[in-house]
Amino acid sequence: MRYAVIGTGAIGGYYGAKLVQSGQEVHFLLHSDYHHVMEHGLQVNSCDGSFHLDKPLVYASTADMPQCDVVLVGLKSVNNHLLPTLLPPLLKKDTLVILIQNGLGLEDDLQQQMPDLRLAAGLAFICSAKTQPGTVDHQCYGYINIGNYSCPDQHIVDQVVTHFNAAGIDAHSVEYHEARWKKAVWNMPFNGMTVALNTQTDLLLANPATRQLIYSQMLEVIHAAQACRVENIDESFADKMIYNTEHMTPYSPSMKLDYEHHRPMEIDYLYTRPLLMARQAGCPMPKLEMLEAELRFLEK
Amino acid sequence: MRYAVIGTGAIGGYYGAKLVQSGQEVHFLLHSDYHHVMEHGLQVNSCDGSFHLDKPLVYASTADMPQCDVVLVGLKSVNNHLLPTLLPPLLKKDTLVILIQNGLGLEDDLQQQMPDLRLAAGLAFICSAKTQPGTVDHQCYGYINIGNYSCPDQHIVDQVVTHFNAAGIDAHSVEYHEARWKKAVWNMPFNGMTVALNTQTDLLLANPATRQLIYSQMLEVIHAAQACRVENIDESFADKMIYNTEHMTPYSPSMKLDYEHHRPMEIDYLYTRPLLMARQAGCPMPKLEMLEAELRFLEK
Numbered sequence: 001m002r003y004a005v006i007g008t009g010a011i012g013g014y015y016g017a018k019l020v021q022s023g024q025e026v027h028f029l030l031h032s033d034y035h036h037v038m039e040h041g042l043q044v045n046s047c048d049g050s051f052h053l054d055k056p057l058v059y060a061s062t063a064d065m066p067q068c069d070v071v072l073v074g075l076k077s078v079n080n081h082l083l084p085t086l087l088p089p090l091l092k093k094d095t096l097v098i099l100i101q102n103g104l105g106l107e108d109d110l111q112q113q114m115p116d117l118r119l120a121a122g123l124a125f126i127c128s129a130k131t132q133p134g135t136v137d138h139q140c141y142g143y144i145n146i147g148n149y150s151c152p153d154q155h156i157v158d159q160v161v162t163h164f165n166a167a168g169i170d171a172h173s174v175e176y177h178e179a180r181w182k183k184a185v186w187n188m189p190f191n192g193m194t195v196a197l198n199t200q201t202d203l204l205l206a207n208p209a210t211r212q213l214i215y216s217q218m219l220e221v222i223h224a225a226q227a228c229r230v231e232n233i234d235e236s237f238a239d240k241m242i243y244n245t246e247h248m249t250p251y252s253p254s255m256k257l258d259y260e261h262h263r264p265m266e267i268d269y270l271y272t273r274p275l276l277m278a279r280q281a282g283c284p285m286p287k288l289e290m291l292e293a294e295l296r297f298l299e300k
Numbered sequence: 301m302r303y304a305v306i307g308t309g310a311i312g313g314y315y316g317a318k319l320v321q322s323g324q325e326v327h328f329l330l331h332s333d334y335h336h337v338m339e340h341g342l343q344v345n346s347c348d349g350s351f352h353l354d355k356p357l358v359y360a361s362t363a364d365m366p367q368c369d370v371v372l373v374g375l376k377s378v379n380n381h382l383l384p385t386l387l388p389p390l391l392k393k394d395t396l397v398i399l400i401q402n403g404l405g406l407e408d409d410l411q412q413q414m415p416d417l418r419l420a421a422g423l424a425f426i427c428s429a430k431t432q433p434g435t436v437d438h439q440c441y442g443y444i445n446i447g448n449y450s451c452p453d454q455h456i457v458d459q460v461v462t463h464f465n466a467a468g469i470d471a472h473s474v475e476y477h478e479a480r481w482k483k484a485v486w487n488m489p490f491n492g493m494t495v496a497l498n499t500q501t502d503l504l505l506a507n508p509a510t511r512q513l514i515y516s517q518m519l520e521v522i523h524a525a526q527a528c529r530v531e532n533i534d535e536s537f538a539d540k541m542i543y544n545t546e547h548m549t550p551y552s553p554s555m556k557l558d559y560e561h562h563r564p565m566e567i568d569y570l571y572t573r574p575l576l577m578a579r580q581a582g583c584p585m586p587k588l589e590m591l592e593a594e595l596r597f598l599e600k
Binding site (some may be wrong): 208217286295300 | 503587590591600
């Protein structure tokens with residue numbers, strides 16, 4: 001099976017490099033780092049053992065890339081409008097495209113633009129960052145859940161899960177809607193609140209007022225998920241997320257890093273879209289609506 | 301009639317000095333500025349005409365002050381626990397105490413501690429600040445509404461209103477509950493949001509997302525007021541407040557100034573108490589609950 005990685009950054013770069021290391025054929029699309037990685041290869045500094053790819057298969061344009069069986073999309077979702085242009089050269093009839101991105105509604109939107117595409121969601125639980133050209137720093141965690149959105153052949157999805165596990169990545173096949181909403185339970189409170197209050201996960205939980213706020217925001221997402229008929233998430237999931245986060249290394253989520261580095265924040269798919277889905281299901285999320293407004297103010 | 305001013309700052313200093321200028325006898329309690337004002341008097345720089353009081357009647361302790369007919373309290377509400385100690389030397393049987401402070405529940409709390417006290421609320425619509433020792437800068441506005449809380453003799457309240465007007469201050473007698481809640485409609489969104497987003501009133505209204513947020517926070521207060529049986533406030537009041545604020549000078553509310561100067565913020569009476577009243581009336585204010593939590597985080 002032949003893999004492509006679109007967006008060779010903290011996420012795409014890490015998972016792609018791990019697959020190469022385990023013997024898979026992976027073709028990497030790069031943008032700003034293309035010349036650097038051509039010359040110097042790809043470096044992964046990882047808590048699980050660092051390694052270097054001397055001669056990864058790198059490209060500056062998908063037009064130069066071969067057709068692939070699986071495309072891993074690690075772009076920021078603010079660039080998803082580029083996918084209908086970027087993807088076609090890579091596609092065979094049965095190519096599986098996995099959006100390893102945060103948010104809700106990503107697959108819906110892309111499917112509408114490309115109705116024949118076979119889509120899955122990748123939910124990455126990982127602390128990693130691209131710290132300099134051609135270098136991914138992987139601090140901790142790394143497991144990935146893959147939820148089939150529109151691939152009629154679940155076998156291909158399972159095959160990818162097998163490849164990830166063979167590459168030393170803990171991967172599981174999960175139910176798509178439940179997986180995306182569950183990730184939102186963590187993402188929606190923590191990504192925005194660390195930006196709004198210029199802080200990290202640990203301090204938000206150490207203060208009783210913001211701890212309670214984070215918890216109530218999690219309940220908003222859980223109730224909205226239930227209203228959207230995703231019923232396998234109950235309130236105890238919020239307790240679990242609080243507990244897990246408390247036992248994590250103090251953490252700046254991706255939106256906080258984007259804000260600090262003056263990159264666009266993924267407000268659309270992380271907030272605007274889920275808020276719309278919740279309202280349409282008759283279950284608005286007022287505190288997260290407020291957070292969205294604060295982020296819209298701060299992004300200016 | 302003899303007046304006392306407790307808390308000779310931006311509010312107490314301004315109104316007290318205006319009363320002196322119009323011929324009233326006013327006794328001022330000062331704290332940090334006592335020696336300065338003893339020596340140099342009290343300066344009011346005002347958009348309506350600046351003036352100086354050469355020899356105001358100033359005191360460092362209420363124990364040295366005479367009994368008065370009216371006490372104007374201009375303290376920050378974070379210091380209200382001092383009132384049961386500060387007030388008694390000033391009190392005759394029928395002394396009227398006017399709390400010129402922001403928030404809800406102020407009179408309830410003080411009345412519980414001093415059941416015989418005759419209380420009223422002063423709602424000041426004024427942009428003023430104490431910029432240096434003994435100096436009040438009055439930038440604009442200045443009108444005050446006085447709402448009788450527990451004074452059996454409305455005549456005294458009306459007398460005070462007459463004195464304020466004679467001093468060139470636009471003053472009105474108003475219904476207590478309606479007046480406090482109406483002020484909260486403006487105060488709760490703008491005081492906290494200017495702190496949370498480190499901004500001023502004009503920029504909050506210029507951004508469509510925060511403008512909508514401010515509006516929805518105002519509706520939360522209006523609905524809570526209605527649930528608390530204060531029924532003379534309808535949704536159009538929010539439109540009016542937005543319109544008025546848009547036509548005001550860009551403004552940093554008092555909580556923003558407190559935060560900038562590392563003084564304690566009046567979160568208890570501006571947020572915690574009204575939020576409790578709203579919840580008890582079955583009409584929680586989720587966006588303002590979130591704002592309270594953000595302020596609790598920021599005050600650390």
